[in-house]
Amino acid sequence: MDILFISKYIVLIALVIMMLAALRASAYKSTSMGLLGSSVVVTAFAVGLLVVGGQYNIQFYRDISLALIFFGFVGTIAFAVTLGGEDK
């Protein structure tokens, strides 16, 4: 079996573990932890799409991944600004 193929699947497993950990952490009482957890899940999903798209040669997965990373960032910043409120 190809070593690159195995390492891609190891990354996928690690990403799933990280997603579950982030979901568990986002259940903490603070709203910021929910924001952090959702940010981690989105990033992990984007990297997972990259891995699957590279493995099975699906080109549009890369575009979806780019969109997820970029709009995930914009959403996180927007929500954080709303959560923080205005400067006094």
Add this chain to the structure above:
Amino acid sequence: MIEYIQSALLIIAAFLMIVSAIGLLSLSKDTKHIVYARIHIVGLFDIACIIAMIGLGQYLLAGIYFILAPFTAHAIANAYWKKEDKEINVDLMTVEEEVDENHPFIHPKAKIQALESENSEKLKVDERFSVTTIEIDEGE
């Protein structure tokens, strides 16, 4: 050869992801400033993702995420500090002062303020000090 380098990068990334997942879960709920600690751990995950992207040959995406990730972490920490941290930990805003009462030169701030206030007992008793005002009439 490139295949081996890519595999090594992906395995390093997977290792870092698992380490950060363990770190995220192993922190106790009662730890002080736990949100900042978790944001710090997520920074490790971000770098693991960047290494994975480089290993997959997506250099531009890795560069973009390398620039964007710190902004996300800072925005979340800033929002938490401005809103929730100040509400949950009210004592954060008060600075504890540890000054020895018998120190010859350094005195506690509260003690000095009490001495300088208008209602100070010491000022009333001590008649060595008096305040006078001189009125100057510019017409003369």
